Amino acid sequence: MNSRDGKAASGNELSMTSNQSGLPEIHLIGINHVSAPVELRECLAFSTEQSETTLAELKKSKAIREILVISTCNRVEFLFTSHFREQAVQTIVDRLSAAKAIPAHRFKPAMYVYSGDAAVRHVFRVAASLDSMVMGEPQILGQIKDAYRLAVENKATGVVLNRLLHKAFSTAKRVRSETGIGDRAISISYAAVELAKKIFGRLDGKTVLLVGAGDMAELAVEHLHRNRASGRLFVANRTFEAGVNLARRFSGQAIHFEEIGASLARADIIISSTGSPGYVITQDLVRPIMRERRNRPLFFIDIAVPRDIDPNINRLENAYVYDIDDLQGVIDENVSSRQSESVKAERIIDEGVIRFRHWHDALDVVPTIKEIRGKLKAIAGAELAKTLQAMNHLSSEDIESLGKMIEAIVNKSLHDPMLFLKNPGSHRDKSLYIDIFRKIFKLENERD
Numbered sequence: 001m002n003s004r005d006g007k008a009a010s011g012n013e014l015s016m017t018s019n020q021s022g023l024p025e026i027h028l029i030g031i032n033h034v035s036a037p038v039e040l041r042e043c044l045a046f047s048t049e050q051s052e053t054t055l056a057e058l059k060k061s062k063a064i065r066e067i068l069v070i071s072t073c074n075r076v077e078f079l080f081t082s083h084f085r086e087q088a089v090q091t092i093v094d095r096l097s098a099a100k101a102i103p104a105h106r107f108k109p110a111m112y113v114y115s116g117d118a119a120v121r122h123v124f125r126v127a128a129s130l131d132s133m134v135m136g137e138p139q140i141l142g143q144i145k146d147a148y149r150l151a152v153e154n155k156a157t158g159v160v161l162n163r164l165l166h167k168a169f170s171t172a173k174r175v176r177s178e179t180g181i182g183d184r185a186i187s188i189s190y191a192a193v194e195l196a197k198k199i200f201g202r203l204d205g206k207t208v209l210l211v212g213a214g215d216m217a218e219l220a221v222e223h224l225h226r227n228r229a230s231g232r233l234f235v236a237n238r239t240f241e242a243g244v245n246l247a248r249r250f251s252g253q254a255i256h257f258e259e260i261g262a263s264l265a266r267a268d269i270i271i272s273s274t275g276s277p278g279y280v281i282t283q284d285l286v287r288p289i290m291r292e293r294r295n296r297p298l299f300f301i302d303i304a305v306p307r308d309i310d311p312n313i314n315r316l317e318n319a320y321v322y323d324i325d326d327l328q329g330v331i332d333e334n335v336s337s338r339q340s341e342s343v344k345a346e347r348i349i350d351e352g353v354i355r356f357r358h359w360h361d362a363l364d365v366v367p368t369i370k371e372i373r374g375k376l377k378a379i380a381g382a383e384l385a386k387t388l389q390a391m392n393h394l395s396s397e398d399i400e401s402l403g404k405m406i407e408a409i410v411n412k413s414l415h416d417p418m419l420f421l422k423n424p425g426s427h428r429d430k431s432l433y434i435d436i437f438r439k440i441f442k443l444e445n446e447r448d
Contacts (some may be wrong), residue, residue, distance in 0.1 A: 001113045004037075023363050023431050024065045027085055027405065029092055029111055030077030033133045036110035038073075042259040043123075044107060046071035048150065055156045057095055063087035066161040068151040072143050074133050079123060081160050089113060120164065120356055126348045128175040129182070135338050136182040137190075156232055159432045160363075165186055166354065171352035177349060181341040191327040192301040193223040199299055199320060203250070209267035211260060211281070211308065212274035213237045213246045220271050220301060221250060234267065236260050239445040264298070266288045271301045272308035283312040290316055292323040303327075328368050362443070363434045369418055370442050373410065380406045 031041060051069045058067045068079040076096075082088040093111075097104045114122045125131045129140050138326075148165045151157045157165075173244050180359060196203060206229045208223055213235065221233065233252030236259065237243030243254035255263055264270070264286060274280055281300070290298065300321040302309040307323055314321045362368060384406055388399060421437060437443075 001108050006039075017322050023162070023360070023416065024081040024083045025085065025115060026079075026081055026119045026121055026360075027088065028077055028079045028114045029089055029372065030070070030075060030129070031110045031112070032075035033108060035112055036107070037414050040107060040110060041076065043094065043102055044076045045073070046076065046099075048146075050099065051147070051150055052131050052154060054095060055101060055151060055154045057408040058092065059156055061088065061418075063091055066158045067156045068161055068165070070144060070147045070148060072140065075126070077126075079161065079164075081158075085113075085115065088089045091145070096101065100257045116393060117353055118148070118356060119300070121349060121353045122376070123164060123168050124171050124352050127172040128345060128349060129172070130342060130349070131346055135342065138176075138182060140258060141169070145169065158359070159435045161436075163359065170403040173270060174348050174352075175345045179341045181338050181345050185382070188429055190223060192220050192271070192303070192322065193227055195322055195327070196224070196229075197227065199297060200268070203269075204226045205229075205231045206268040208233050208252075209260070209270045210235045210246070210252075211237075211270060212304070213239075213242045218246065220303070224269065225250065229269070234263050236263070251297050261285050261289070262263055267298070268296070269299045269301065270309075271303070272306050273303045276304070276308055279310045280308040281313070282310045283316065286310075286319060287316060288383055290319060303326075314381065362438065363431045365434065368434050368438060368443070369414075369421065372418075372441050373414060375441060376410045376414070377407065380410055 031044065033444070048067060051071060054069055055067060058078075059062055063084040064080050064082050066081045069216070070077040070079065078092050080088060080092070093104050093108060094210070096102075096107070099200055102207055111393075112359065122131070127144050129136050133142055148157070151161070193203075196206075200206060203224060206224075208221060208224060208231065209228060210218075210233065233247065233250050235243040235247040235254045237246070238255050238257055240254060240256060246252075247254040260281065264281075270281070272280060286298070295318045297318045297320065300309045300313065300319070300320060302323040309321050309323070311321055311323070313319050362371075381403075383431070384402060388402075417437070421433060
C-alpha cells in the first residue's frame, strides 16, 4: 500500500497519523486502472446496493466522521474524514475484504492513500477526468455525482465532504469549459462519432443500425445519442433476445440477422461489432441499396476484429467505411491535443486545491474568532468615526474612552458565542457550527 500525502514512506510501509486535536483530516484510499488490473478491480467493484450497505457499516466506525464510496469499472475509492487515519484505513480494508470475500493481502499492495491537499487534488483530478483511462471522458463526473447523492441520502457526509464535492464539481466544470480537454475523440467510439459528425454535419434525425451487441458498439450508440442522433435505432444480433434487450434500452427495434440487407435502405449509420469470421455486409449487398437510397450517404463504423464490413464498399459513391485502424489515426492525433490541454487543466486543479485549503483551514476556531472580532471592530470603528465627526467638542480622553467602550461591547457580545464555538459539545460537529458562523458573518470571499 502506497502513502501519497507528501511525506516519505519506505517500501510498502504507510505513514499513518493520529490527530485528535482540531478538525478531522481528509483522506482517500482506493485502487484504480493504474494500480490494479481489471481482474482485481472487477472483484472489488460495488453495485449501488452494496455501496449503500458499505456506507451504513462504515458510518458505525468511531474512526470515520464522513465517508463516500466511488465505484466504477476503473476505480474503487473511499473518500473520508478522520482524526485517526490508521484505524480508519484498517476499518475500510477489513470491510472491503469482508464484503467481497477476498483476503486483504490480495488487494492491499495495489491500494494508495492520499491525505490533505493530495486527497483533495486527487478528487478534483478524478472529477475533471484527468485521472481516467480515457482522458477527458465525461462519464466519470456523472458517476461521482451519483456516488455523492447516495452518500448524502444515507447521511454519510457532512460539511467538509459536502463542500469538497461541490468544489470538485465546479472545478471540473471550469476544466471542461476553459480547456479543450473534452473536445476531441480519444476512444474508438468517440472517434467514430466525430467522423460521423464530419460527414453528416448534424446527427439529429439519423437512423442507426447496430449489428451485434458488443460493449464497443453499445458505447458508440450512447455517444451518438448524446450527439442527438435522435432517429430510429435497429439492432441486429445473432441471439435475437440479446438484440431485443439492447434495443429496449435505447427505445429501438430488434431485427433478425437476415433482415440486415433490407434495413440498409433505411439506415444512415451502421455500427458493426460481431464475432463473425467473414464479412457480414458485402459490397454486393450494399450496391443495389445505394440506388434505392438515391445515393443518400451511408456511414459504416466497423469496430470488429476480424472485420465485419467489406472495405470494397468504400468504392461505392456516398458509402463510407471506417475500421479500427482508420479511427486510431483520429485517436492518436487527439491524444497529443488533450495532453497539451491537460497543462491548463492542472493549473485550474491547483487553484481549486488552494482555495479549498483556505476554506478548510478557516474551519479552525481560532482564525474564525479572529476574523469575526476583526470584522465587528471594523464596523464599530467606522460607525464611531462617523459619530465623532459631528462631536467636535469631545476631548481626546473622551474619544479614547468611547473607543474602549466600543471594544468592550464587541468583546462582551462575542463572549458567549465564542465559548460555544470553542466547545459546542462532544456530540456535535464543530466544523458545522464554524461553517454556519462564517456564513452568518459573511466571512466567505472565495469564488464558488
